Amino acid sequence: MHSLQASRFIVVARWVAAFAVLIAHAGSLLISQPDIMTAPHGLGAYAWWFLTGFPHQAVIVFFVISGYLVGGNVVAKSRGTEPFLAKYFVDRTVRIYLVLIPVILLGWCLDSIGKHFLLGFGLYDSPMFAGSFDLRLLWANLINLQGIFFPTFGTNGPLWSLGCEFWYYIAWALLLLPLTRTAPLVRVVGFVGGAALAVSFSISGVFFFVGGLIWISGALVRFVPRPLVRSKEIALLIFLAVTVAVRLICRGKIPADPMSAALADAAVALSFCNLLLSLRFAQSREWTLCTWRIHKPLSDFSFSLYACHLPIIVFAVAAADYVFGAGWHARTATPLHWLVTFSLLGLMLCIAWLLSRATEARTDDMRLAVYRLLDALGRRRAGVQAIADETAIEPEPLPASGV
Secondary structure: OOOHHHHHHHHHHHHHHHHHHHHHHHHHHHOEOOOOOOOOOOHHHHHHHHHOOOHHHHHHHHHHHHHHHHHHHHHHHHOOOOOOHHHHHHHHHHHHHHHHHHHHHHHHHHHHHHHHHOOOOOOOOOHHHOOOOOOHHHHHHHOOOEOOOEOOOOOOOOHHHHHHHHHHHHHHHHHOHHHOOOOHHHHHHHHHHHHHHHHHHHHHOOOHHHHHHHHHHHHHHOOOOOOOOOOHHHHHHHHHHHHHHHHHHHOOOOOOOHHHHHHHHHHHHHHHHHHHHHHHOOOOOOOHHHHOOOHHHHHHOHHHHHHHHHHHHHHHHHHHHHHHOOOHHHOEOOHHHHHHHHHHHHHHHHHHHHHHHHOHHHHHHHHHHHHHHHHHHHHHHHHHHHHHHHHOOOOOOOOOOOO
């Protein structure tokens, strides 16, 4: 299905993509480079400008990886004879909500403190967050409808992608029910439900449809019988060239035209799918870089880092403006801006790691707890039913005459 080389590369890609989003948001909010293309700068300034321009491409990589690992696994399970949907839904729900709920609460607390004590500094009164602090959005975000029917709650914009991903999990499994050996009625009802979710969410969510195709493309990579490009080195060069070209053409932003945006996303997604496909069939020696031990620890808290970083950065920007003067964050970058930014990045990594110890690191334990709870409820229900059957009062038999 998928090789060790592909698996190890995905571990690297996960944390690199999370870091790309982190430095993009920190860089755009704290390092102002208005004259980067019109005045001479040092190599470091140009490197920073370039490296902070890949946040959306990083999200596309996340979607492909999720489709490859989760969507591909659903296809494989649906071909088997064992029931899998109950465990699958538990696994996916725990994976998302174990991080999502603490992150939403953390953002709510930081936003509330920031709006109360730091209003007028930083970004809390910025148009980009207009209407985002309505508490009614909190409930919509708790059922993962952000980025589809509703905006994200508070300053945590990146959570839009979690909303899409969660419902890809649900819709994909339901759409594949006809391939399983469940009861015919379950297959029909499940498929209709999955199709209804996919269509309605695609109509309402601007990105949901395009992102869904990207997610599915990752799932299908698991089943392509041969690579399109046998050399993993050439496949990597193709992906890097496409991603850099999209970054330079779009200047690190999502194109305003939906068709242009979709084409840019498709180019990055397909080139990354091609790379994973080449790695699936790679027979050459594994890249030494991918065997370094540092990758797994960094990858293990990448989800938490992605999910929690922006409210913390926004709060830090407001605090910096309060200390150094209103509008400080938007002034042309000085050595102090660089010092504050890199200090914040280090702090963010520590906070995300600590958060992950209570969330991501407990995923398997929480899943087992839910399995045990469901098993106990099932046994209790069966026991109650058995007792009810044993104590049921049998009706008196009618006389032979029928009177």
